């Protein structure tokens with residue numbers, strides 16, 4: 147399973163990248179605003195800065211919601227850097243735009259996916275990635291992980307090449323469950339990625355090893 151970090155914050159991206167396990171980055175307009183990156187030029191510059199740090203796919207989201215606007219913005223984003231994947235919302239003109247981008251060899255991430263039917267349309271249009279938002283489903287008492295399982299079954303049934311990019315991840319067990327189901331990618335904030343490191347028996351065992359080493363060195 148590939149690991150993407152879900153943030154526009156350069157320090158967080160650098161920290162995850164330094165672990166050596168980062169395969170890409172996802173952003174969205176809310177994450178840009180959270181990091182105080184506003185205005186078209188600043189946002190484009192932030193994408194370039196991210197692409198300089200990470201050797202992998204960087205999802206850059208369009209703001210337009212009409213076909214012509216999505217295509218115009220998407221082409222401009224794709225021209226910024228070869229690592230850019232154009233993130234397109236799951237709406238009617240979004241699906242048309244994904245088909246256009248597919249036909250023109252521009253990679254896409256279909257975002258805001260909450261149902262298997264939406265994911266089928268994204269795959270049929272040739273999306274490179276589909277982003278089911280599992281945490282937001284959990285937030286409204288639906289089973290987000292069940293959606294990831296359904297998508298895995300459907301995509302395997304028809305050998306769709308669209309990669310399942312599990313998004314809206316809230317905690318480390320979401321990551322582990324996505325790996326068990328067979329999601330192709332998990333995109334997560336820095337915190338749950340770092341939380342994967344933790345186990346009390348690791349801390350206890352390491353403290354014991356170091357103590358025993360010191361005793362052995364100073365008998």
Ligand code: E4P
Nearest residue numbers: 152172173174282313314315
């Ligand atoms: C995915 O690409 C989205 O940016 C993200 O995972 C949404 O997560 P949230 O529900 O925590 O905002």
